[in-house]
Amino acid sequence: MGAGHAHPLYVHEHSPVHRLAPEVKLAAAFAFVLAVAVTPREAIWAFAIDAATVGLVIRLARLPVRFVAARLAIILPFIAFAFLIPFVASGERIDVLGVSVSQVGLWGTWNIIAKATLGAGVSILLAGTTEVPQLLRGLERLRVPPTLTTIAAFMVRYLELLAAELGRMRTAMTARGYDPRWLWQVRPIAAGAGALFIRSYERGERVHAAMLSRGYSGAMPTIDERVASRREWLAAASAPLTAGIAAAVALAVVA
Amino acid sequence: MSHAAVQISGVRFTYPDGREALCGADLRVEHGQRVALLGPNGAGKTTLALQLNGIHRPDAGDVEIGGLPVTDPNLAEVRRRVGMVFQDADDQLFMPTVREDVAFGPANLGLRGDELASRVTKALEGVGAAELADRAPHHLSGGERRRVALATVLAMRPDVLVLDEPTSGLDPAGRRELIGVLQGLPITQLAITHDLPFALELCERAVIVDGGRVVADGATADLLADEELLHAHRLELPFGLDPRTVPPSRPR
Structure with missing residues (x-):
């Protein structure tokens, strides 16, 4: 970092x-x-x-x-x-x-x-x-729909955070002796994925609140016009x- | 001036899951005042802050910003006036580069071209982060991220700055830099914090929120000297800190 x-x-x-x-x-x-x-x-x-x-x-x-x-x-x-x-x-x-x-x-x-x-x-x-x-x-300038470019931008921005979160979760599991070898030990991983999904969803809500706070009204503003x-x-x-x-x-x- | 920077009267708010977060909160903040919002976890501090720019809307009661009621037709102006710095800077910095992120707010206000660029530069300079403009938010350190998050809000030239746990997770140097920046800002500030020395240093006034209402209000040093009051609301001074021996933060 x-x-x-x-x-x-x-x-x-x-x-x-x-x-x-x-x-x-x-x-x-x-x-x-x-x-x-x-x-x-x-x-x-x-x-x-x-x-x-x-x-x-x-x-x-x-x-x-x-x-x-x-x-x-x-x-x-x-x-x-x-x-x-x-x-x-x-x-x-x-x-x-x-x-x-x-x-x-x-x-x-x-x-x-x-x-x-x-x-x-x-x-x-x-x-x-x-x-x-x-x-x-x-x-965006090649007229790709802004919804798609915005989704891609958010993905790029938050993928690393998600990966870091996943990494921390795995560390926490390992730290408590979780060492999956067999298929029936997969449950914690599934639960972890669920937790990660909920957390991402909640983050989405918070990011949306942050966007609204700065005047977002449904469309990304044009910032660079070159x-x-x-x-x-x-x-x-x-x-x-x-x-x-x-x-x-x-x-x-x-x- | 007759109207206050922030006026909250009898605000009640219940979350969709039925949890009553605010039950008759009142708060008046004068122009230029710096107020610390103290209280235990789950007291309703963040919920109260989110009322200020209409992210949450009260079930009952009124919120006014500089005399302007927080209502649908006023939302854009209210959100210009109230700058909200969220607790997790990763929630606040969502654009691919710092420059674009700082430009997001003013661009939503309709600024373009040179005017927009100079707004961004000034905001970043104001928090000592001009050299970070072309970096990606996820490549910044915690302290840098917090200052950039502040810049994204300052770029909108707000009248009231609302900070949610601004010092959490910062190292001492990062915390010191942030305090320096905040002390230099001549605008109304409302800081939600568990960092009592921070409250004492920055804010001349403090209020304690608990159970969804404001339960104490006074000079920060007086409030923090009241051990019984602090204890009743799950607050505690750091070991060795005596607010009576610290020169009080001066009202400006």
């Missing part, structure tokens, strides 16, 4: 990417992922262009390569699953290192790996350069545009 860092996914830096308005980054990331998703899997060169684009932006954002690589590990479970496809898929079979695999399956694996890596890379880039409150503000400039939109559009053109060309070639 007391540290200035906001979130484990965020990298504190002063790069042009960090400075971009959050709604611009959100829109660009979404468009980029969309372009990657529609790129035909046979167009390996298009994925190379996409990867180079993400790499370039990561450089520009001064995100440490090791940081990005470590965060990319999240897709490993999915990739592991993808590696099964060549063995179980039907169709024409070829020999790779003396093992017979399905060619269609191989393409399928490649497809998942390439798109998952690029998608995760973009997400890491977005989260690494945009703090959570900024992200929420960006969503809107993204045209230059910001253009700068951010360059990445998804590159991927989009690559995807379009690849689609044209395939067709």
Whole structure:
């Protein structure tokens, strides 16, 4: 506690990417992922262009390569699953290192790996350069219903408190000799979850009272009114545009 | 001035579960006065405080803030006039950053742009927390959190400040900083507290609430010197504190 860092996914830096308005980054990331998703899997060169684009932006954002690589590990479970496809898929079979695999399956694996890596890379880039409150503000400016962004904001704010409360409860249980090993010992955990629910509900009531006390009347006030400039939109559009053109060309070639 | 900063007359209040929390509470606080609200747990202190800005509404009796009755059409203005600092700062700080949280109140009052920004800066400076503006509330220490919670309320420029257990859970240095800030505020203050030395230092007047009504009212030093009275209402001076030997807090 007391540290200035906001979130484990965020990298504190002063790069042009960090400075971009959050709604611009959100829109660009979404468009980029969309372009990657529609790129035909046979167009390996298009994925190379996409990867180079993400790499370039990561450089520009001064995100440490090791940081990005470590965060990319999240897709490993999915990739592991993808590696099964060549063995179980039907169709024409070829020999790779003396093992017979399905060619269609191989393409399928490649497809998942390439798109998952690029998608995760973009997400890491977005989260690494945009703090959570900024992200929420960006969503708000992209006309996501304010009820949803408000719920998300409260979740972000109170999740840590809830986790801390849960931690204290577990400590208190352990301190009194509770060491669950069997299913029939689960009752205290269920009771604890119930207590936690009641406490959260009560906190909700108190927070609501605090909001009313400061003039809340049903809508969150607009506090930060800075809107993204045209230059910001253009700068951010360059990445998804590159991927989009690559995807379009690849689609044209395939067709 | 004919009207008081706070005027509570014959207020009765029963919670939905049937528990009668206030049964005929009367209290008048003059402009600029600092009053300590003392009393045992469950006496109705917090319930009484929540009457002041209409979070709870009395079943009987009247509440007036600066002559303005607490009624539905006046609620917005009443809530501007009464700044409520809640006991748990985590209830008070609900926005993602300190800056947004302090801006929440004045933004609800309709302030925007530069005016809003300067309101936020001044409020944070007032509690010595200007450097915390971009932090997330859950990354603050207890003392910082309490001062920021105070700033969120001061940003609305209230006439009356209501503090619920402001010193609970603070370390001595945090408590000292808070007292310093409160002493420098030239507005009416009502502090619910179990911290009797705090009451003695900050407030020239104290009232004891018990059983849902005001049972004692007087100069803080006199009240705290009455051992029998304190004992009857589950209050006790900290060991070694003699209010008669402490220079009294001066009315301003």
